[in-house]
Amino acid sequence: MDQIQQVAQTFGVDWTHLLAQSISFSIVCVVLYRLAYGPILRMLETRRQQIAAGLANADRIEAELARIAAERLTVLEKAGDEGRTLIEDARVAAARVGAEERRKATGEAEQIVTRAREAAAHERDAMLAAARHEIGRLVIQTTASVTGKILTAQDHKRLAEETASRLAVM
Numbered sequence: 001m002d003q004i005q006q007v008a009q010t011f012g013v014d015w016t017h018l019l020a021q022s023i024s025f026s027i028v029c030v031v032l033y034r035l036a037y038g039p040i041l042r043m044l045e046t047r048r049q050q051i052a053a054g055l056a057n058a059d060r061i062e063a064e065l066a067r068i069a070a071e072r073l074t075v076l077e078k079a080g081d082e083g084r085t086l087i088e089d090a091r092v093a094a095a096r097v098g099a100e101e102r103r104k105a106t107g108e109a110e111q112i113v114t115r116a117r118e119a120a121a122h123e124r125d126a127m128l129a130a131a132r133h134e135i136g137r138l139v140i141q142t143t144a145s146v147t148g149k150i151l152t153a154q155d156h157k158r159l160a161e162e163t164a165s166r167l168a169v170m
Contacts, residue, residue: 136160 008015140159 132164136163139163 136159140156143159
């Protein structure tokens, strides 16, 4: 211990002052730790936890966004498929309706042609009947003029029948 005292005297160490300064320094360190460093360290720890929570939350949000993007793509693909299906169904339905309308139009056209043929045949028959009647009348009139005699009702009937039978053969 002599050696320590000798070094202390060489450097001018006053033990009482050194001890008092050491106690003062320790008190200042304790006060600073409690009043300044402690709250600062707690605040830094709180910030570190908040940053860690924010990073974890960002990772979770990023994963959620990736899931939503994948789900959106799936929904878009499904909607595209449904749209293509609807378009194809509409085309098939349009073709079916077009075919049905063409069939109806063809049927109506055939009915119109059939009615027109029937009307033409009926009109032709009516015209032939009128022509036969007129020809019969003309034959009777001509016969009466040529023979110079007045024809009876029986003669008219006989000549009309003969003319009608000859016209029917034509």
